[in-house]
Amino acid sequence: MPSAGIRQPLDIAIAGGGIASMCLARALGDIPNLRVQIFEARQDPGEDGQAFGLGSNAQRALELMDPILRSAIDRAGGVRMDPSARVMMASPGQGHGEWIADIGHEIPQIIVGRGAFQRELQKTISHIPIHTGQRIIKVEDQAASSTGNPCQVKIHLEDGSSRIVDAVIGCDGVNSVVRTAVLLPEHPESVKSSRSGSYHSRTIIPIQDGINAFGDEYCKLKVQNIWIGNGCVVLTDRFDDGKKMQLITNFGGKRTWDREEDWGVLDGEVLKQDLAMEFGDFGKEVWAVRGLQWSGNPCYQCADCSLKAHQRHAKIYAGAVKTHVQTPTYAKGNMCLLGDAAQTISPAQGAGAGQAIEDALALATVMAFVQSPEDIAKAFQVYDSVRRPRRSDVARSSGEAGLFLRGRLEGVGLDMEKMRQYLSKWADNVHNYDAAKMVQELKERMR
Ligand SMILES: Cc1cc2nc3c(=O)[nH]c(=O)nc-3n(C[C@H](O)[C@H](O)[C@H](O)COP(=O)(O)OP(=O)(O)OC[C@H]3O[C@@H](n4cnc5c(N)ncnc54)[C@H](O)[C@@H]3O)c2cc1C
Numbered sequence: 194m195p196s197a198g199i200r201q202p203l204d205i206a207i208a209g210g211g212i213a214s215m216c217l218a219r220a221l222g223d224i225p226n227l228r229v230q231i232f233e234a235r236q237d238p239g240e241d242g243q244a245f246g247l248g249s250n251a252q253r254a255l256e257l258m259d260p261i262l263r264s265a266i267d268r269a270g271g272v273r274m275d276p277s278a279r280v281m282m283a284s285p286g287q288g289h290g291e292w293i294a295d296i297g298h299e300i301p302q303i304i305v306g307r308g309a310f311q312r313e314l315q316k317t318i319s320h321i322p323i324h325t326g327q328r329i330i331k332v333e334d335q336a337a338s339s340t341g342n343p344c345q346v347k348i349h350l351e352d353g354s355s356r357i358v359d360a361v362i363g364c365d366g367v368n369s370v371v372r373t374a375v376l377l378p379e380h381p382e383s384v385k386s387s388r389s390g391s392y393h394s395r396t397i398i399p400i401q402d403g404i405n406a407f408g409d410e411y412c413k414l415k416v417q418n419i420w421i422g423n424g425c426v427v428l429t430d431r432f433d434d435g436k437k438m439q440l441i442t443n444f445g446g447k448r449t450w451d452r453e454e455d456w457g458v459l460d461g462e463v464l465k466q467d468l469a470m471e472f473g474d475f476g477k478e479v480w481a482v483r484g485l486q487w488s489g490n491p492c493y494q495c496a497d498c499s500l501k502a503h504q505r506h507a508k509i510y511a512g513a514v515k516t517h518v519q520t521p522t523y524a525k526g527n528m529c530l531l532g533d534a535a536q537t538i539s540p541a542q543g544a545g546a547g548q549a550i551e552d553a554l555a556l557a558t559v560m561a562f563v564q565s566p567e568d569i570a571k572a573f574q575v576y577d578s579v580r581r582p583r584r585s586d587v588a589r590s591s592g593e594a595g596l597f598l599r600g601r602l603e604g605v606g607l608d609m610e611k612m613r614q615y616l617s618k619w620a621d622n623v624h625n626y627d628a629a630k631m632v633q634e635l636k637e638r639m640r
Contacts, residue, residue, distance in 0.1 A: 202228040203566060204358040206348055208329050209365035210238035212307075213532030213549035215314035217364065218321050220258045220557030227560065229321050232350070234328035234365075238315075243307050243395050244432040244439045246274070246417065249300035250626040251547030254554045257628055265313035270434040271305035274417050278302075280616060282609065283420035283427065293421070293609060294616040298624045302543065304417065304432040304439070327352070332361055332374040334526045344566035346527050359566045360527040360573075362556065364549075367515055369534035375525045386515040386537055389595065391445030393540070394511040400431060403438035412438070419598070423607065426598040443514070445599045456512035514540065514595075516588070523581055524573035527566065531556060535580070538588040541595035542620045548584055551628060555580050558632050562639040575638045579631060590622050 203226060207214050210233030221229045247255075247266060255263040276295040315323070328351040335345040335357070346361045363371025367386050376384050404412045417430040428441040517537045523530045532549035559572040596602040597615060605611045 202226055203360070203563065203569070205229045205560075206346075206356065206358040206361045207231045208332070208348070208361060208363045208369070208371050209233060209532075209534070210235075210323055210325070211364060211366060211532065211549075212311060212314065212546050213534075213553055214364035215311060215318060216255070216258060216262055216550050217362065217531060217553040217556060218318045219262055219314070220553060221560055222318060222321055223259075224557070224561050224563075226564065231321065231323040232327045232329050232348070233323060233325050234351075236326045238311060238323075238325065243397070244304050244430065244437075245307055245546050246277075246302040246304050246430070246543040247271070247550075248277075248302045248543065248547050248620065249298050249624045250628065251550045252300055252303065254547070254550045254628045257632065258550075258554045258557060259317075261317050262314065265310060265317065266303055266305050269305050269309035269313045270432060270436075271303040271310070272415050272431050272433075272435050273301050273303050274415055274430065275301045276416060278417040278419055278619075279414075280419045280421060280612075282607070283422040291609070294613045295416075296616055296619045298620075300624075302417070304430045306432050306437070309433065329365065329370050332363075332371050332528060334374065334528060344527055344569070360529075360569045363528065363530045363534040364532050366533045367517075367537040369530065371528055372520075372530055372534050375522065375528050375530055376520070380521045383517070383519055383521055386517050388450060389445075389514045389516055389539060390449045391443055391514045391595070391599070392450035392511055393441060393443040393514055396440045398438050398440065400436055400438050403429065403431075421598055421600055421607070421612075423600050443595075443599065445595070445601075450511070450513035452513075455515065458511075516592070519585075520581070523577040524570070527569045527573070529556070529573040529576060536584045536588060538584070539591040539595040541598050542587070542591045542623055544587050544591055544620070544623045547623065548587055551583070551626070551631070552576075552580055554628060555631060555635055558635045559639055562636075572639065575635060578638070579635055583626070583631075587623055590620070594620070 205221065205227050207218060207229065210231050214231055214233075218229055218231055221227050252263060252266070255266070276297040278296040280293040280296065282291045282293055329348050330351050331349040333347045333349075335347060345357050345359060347355055347357050348361060349355045361371055361374075363369045363375070365371055373384050400412065412431075415431055415435060417428060420427045425445055426443045430439050431437065432439060515537055516539055520530070520536045523535045531552040533545060535552060538545055538548065556576050559576050563569055563572050593602060597605060597612075600607040602615070605615050
């Protein structure tokens with residue numbers, strides 16, 4: 194039986210304080226023999242202003258972990274998109290402006306502000322220490338050192354101090370330090386993420402600006418609008434109880450992100466060239482997005498005015514789309530990986546945070562069976578055996594969806610009928626996942 198015959202609490206360090214970490218900490222906090230603490234590099238982990246969509250699978254997994262985690266979406270002002278998304282064509286000569294399809298799921302996706310959601314999650318773990326401003330720079334499995342206890346792990350912090358714990362769970366995102374410790378020396382080729390080539394930008398605006406730009410047609414419904422072009426895609430959605438609109442653009446046709454840093458401000462001239470190359474044939478709605486996103490002083494009608502407005506303000510935040518091509522294992526000894534640290538996937542299906550939440554549910558399930566440090570490695574292996582195939586499937590479909598959204602999927606392209614057929618099954622593998630069955634399977638493997 195889980196959690197019986199406890200000797201002394203096991204020290205569990207969670208690296209990173211993002212969505213994955215907070216959900217996991219809440220679920221682990223209910224297991225009596227675990228003493229959990231979080232190490233987060235940033236001073237304020239909930240400061241990020243962007244929003245993301247949580248699909249049916251994420252909502253169900255949160256509910257299974259703890260209903261208070263599911264209701265955190267509502268407390269954070271999450272907006273239910275119904276239908277989940279509306280897809281339109283944005284290439285003249287190929288049905289510009291035409292409706293392609295609505296995407297529906299049994300439980301529609303909810304768009305929620307990342308920072309607001311994280312702050313609500315954090316309120317549910319007030320009993321768990323979060324060490325902010327504490328970057329982990331190295332993690333060592335003590336089995337690797339001649340003097341160490343094989344069931345412990347040492348973490349080194351940026352301030353020069355170190356801690357010995359019974360296990361480390363890497364929720365430290367795409368450039369995870371724990372990932373390096375798990376994959377080296379056996380899999381050096383898999384440690385780093387790679388750039389998919391495309392780049393994206395995101396901006397938040399008040400909903401009234403969105404209504405002015407797009408008109409009621411695209412704003413009165415709480416729906417994610419997706420305009421597919423030839424090589425690029427533009428999305429808009431609403432969050433913060435409907436008061437804010439998010440604008441997302443993905444350039445993936447002719448331009449790639451070639452800077453050393455992953456994120457940055459784009460120069461106006463570069464933007465002008467990219468606009469001409471990538472969005473030259475886009476219609477009014479897309480130019481409205483560009484004007485809003487980059488100028489803060491929008492022209493709602495044409496490319497020229499959008500560009501002029503932009504040149505006055507010239508602040509464009511953009512970044513590379515990064516993914517892990519593969520992860521040969523999510524666990525080694527008493528270290529394991531969760532969320533983007535385990536495998537960062539293309540954002541095209543809006544599935545990454547949902548995967549992190551499913552991971553947290555899975556890991557909390559196996560950790561309930563751990564009674565001593567010696568049990569941890571087995572729990573991590575069982576977690577790996579169930580989560581890796583699931584994530585690989587979502588990574589594959591998300592990569593394909595990225596090509597689709599840019600009109601580049603082989604055999605589909607910008608053919609409206611083929612696009613409709615493709616969209617009729619959009620992200621079904623992501624949304625229809627049976628998390629309750631996953632929990633059952635994990636329990637059976639742990640017994
Ligand atoms: C453009 C874009 C759009 C997306 N849209 C969606 C969407 O609509 N729906 C969806 O489900 N997902 C979406 N995603 C994916 C989603 O954002 C991620 O999958 C999710 O945030 C991963 O959560 P995480 O907790 O694993 O990692 P993160 O959110 O990256 O958190 C990692 C945390 O670890 C901290 N950290 C990093 N290194 C260290 C260290 N060495 N020591 C201590 N702390 C450290 C970081 O500061 C951070 O707080 C999108 C991603 C992108 C790029």
